[in-house]
Amino acid sequence: MHRNMSAALAAALAAASIAALPALAGTTPTAPKTVAAPAGPATGIRHVFVIVLENEDYAASYETNKNPWLGKILQKQGTLLTQYHGIGHVSLDNYVAMVSGQAPNPATSSDCNVYTDFQPSPAVLDPRGNGQAVGAGCVYPSGVKTLADQMSAAHLSWHGYMEDMGNVASREPKACGQPGSSAGVGTQDGTQSASATDQYAARHNPFVYFHSLIDSGACKRNVTPLTTLAGDLRKPSRTANLSFITPNLCNDGHDGPCKGKDATGSNAGGLVSVDHFLSVWVPRIEQSPAFGKDGLLIITTDESAVQDDASSCCGEQPGATDPMPGIYGPGGGRVGTLVIGRCVAKGKQDATPYNHYSLLRSLEDLFGIKTGGTDGKGHLGYAAAAGLAPFGPDVFSSCPTSPKVG
Numbered sequence: 001m002h003r004n005m006s007a008a009l010a011a012a013l014a015a016a017s018i019a020a021l022p023a024l025a026g027t028t029p030t031a032p033k034t035v036a037a038p039a040g041p042a043t044g045i046r047h048v049f050v051i052v053l054e055n056e057d058y059a060a061s062y063e064t065n066k067n068p069w070l071g072k073i074l075q076k077q078g079t080l081l082t083q084y085h086g087i088g089h090v091s092l093d094n095y096v097a098m099v100s101g102q103a104p105n106p107a108t109s110s111d112c113n114v115y116t117d118f119q120p121s122p123a124v125l126d127p128r129g130n131g132q133a134v135g136a137g138c139v140y141p142s143g144v145k146t147l148a149d150q151m152s153a154a155h156l157s158w159h160g161y162m163e164d165m166g167n168v169a170s171r172e173p174k175a176c177g178q179p180g181s182s183a184g185v186g187t188q189d190g191t192q193s194a195s196a197t198d199q200y201a202a203r204h205n206p207f208v209y210f211h212s213l214i215d216s217g218a219c220k221r222n223v224t225p226l227t228t229l230a231g232d233l234r235k236p237s238r239t240a241n242l243s244f245i246t247p248n249l250c251n252d253g254h255d256g257p258c259k260g261k262d263a264t265g266s267n268a269g270g271l272v273s274v275d276h277f278l279s280v281w282v283p284r285i286e287q288s289p290a291f292g293k294d295g296l297l298i299i300t301t302d303e304s305a306v307q308d309d310a311s312s313c314c315g316e317q318p319g320a321t322d323p324m325p326g327i328y329g330p331g332g333g334r335v336g337t338l339v340i341g342r343c344v345a346k347g348k349q350d351a352t353p354y355n356h357y358s359l360l361r362s363l364e365d366l367f368g369i370k371t372g373g374t375d376g377k378g379h380l381g382y383a384a385a386a387g388l389a390p391f392g393p394d395v396f397s398s399c400p401t402s403p404k405v406g
Helices: 007-019 058-063 068-077 092-100 147-153 218-222 227-232 270-286 289-294 356-366
Strands: 047-053 079-081 158-162 223-225 242-246 295-301 337-341 348-350 377-379
Touching: 047 092, 047 270, 047 289, 047 356, 058 068, 068 270, 068 337, 092 147, 092 356, 147 158, 147 218, 147 242, 147 356, 158 218, 158 227, 218 223, 223 227, 227 242, 227 270, 270 289, 270 295, 289 295, 295 356, 356 377
Parallel strands: 047 242, 047 295, 079 348, 158 223, 158 242
Antiparallel strands: 079 337, 295 337
């Protein structure tokens, strides 16, 4: 699902968006209208694992899915968020939202076939105080921060694990994973489709779209091939507080049949290969000392496979330059999300509305990030939106009586 857009057109739209907001020049953004910072669930969670799947709607993943892991086994282990939504179509805009709270722009809504810098730079923020960079492009200026930046500032560890990254050096480097062998901005993204030996997709790696992480070297230090996760799971001291896991284009369900093999050697793709991946990696995560001590596993999906499902929730607002991020409407459709681990009830369904901005806010709260951000209380971009709820007692319904706040 791609909306193709040239770099020149994206730049023109960026310029037009600035012109359409004359109040930006010399204006100090007004204070955002946000709800009071919640105390946060007192969970004691210190290790969170996020696995992002691709292009499946709620019904296909959780109601009619005949594959055992996603269809049955994992639902019995945790709480299924039945009204969880993506925030746009296609892929990249959803990944960017999960880690930064930035809404789709015309380039990210087209999956950034050319790896271009966001313009204007330095970033100009929407004067409405929502933390949104006004313009278009792929790689956000260093002033636009991410959850990874917040965690580093709070002396918490984070790691991105990208399956197949670096398998073919001419497509992307093994560290960080920007498109192209030179990993330079302006490069045509050769990872938009898979090869038999390399099924990595840069657009599913949100960390390569922020200069704050690239220019500081944080991306090279912290974003590595998925194979490194096995070793990092052996000891809690080696396991990051946040592990963001992206399967390849076969194992995440995007392709089918696949150019290469999945986690168990099949090329089936779709939900079959999703199940194969989960059958291999979820037990490894759940058997790790860090997960057993204070872990949480979140399995989500970027967007609905039904492109005309542009449903949304939670008062989602578009960005300044992409008024219809769902192509046919405001959102990325109903996808559902599974939450498993500490404080989470087993075999439960929860109909509270959530989306990817809710996920970001939840992670910020779980890790005790309470300063900075768009609202001054630790929430970035639309994760600071008025009335947006993080995962609460509905999700963390099985906590011990007196746990310590994360």
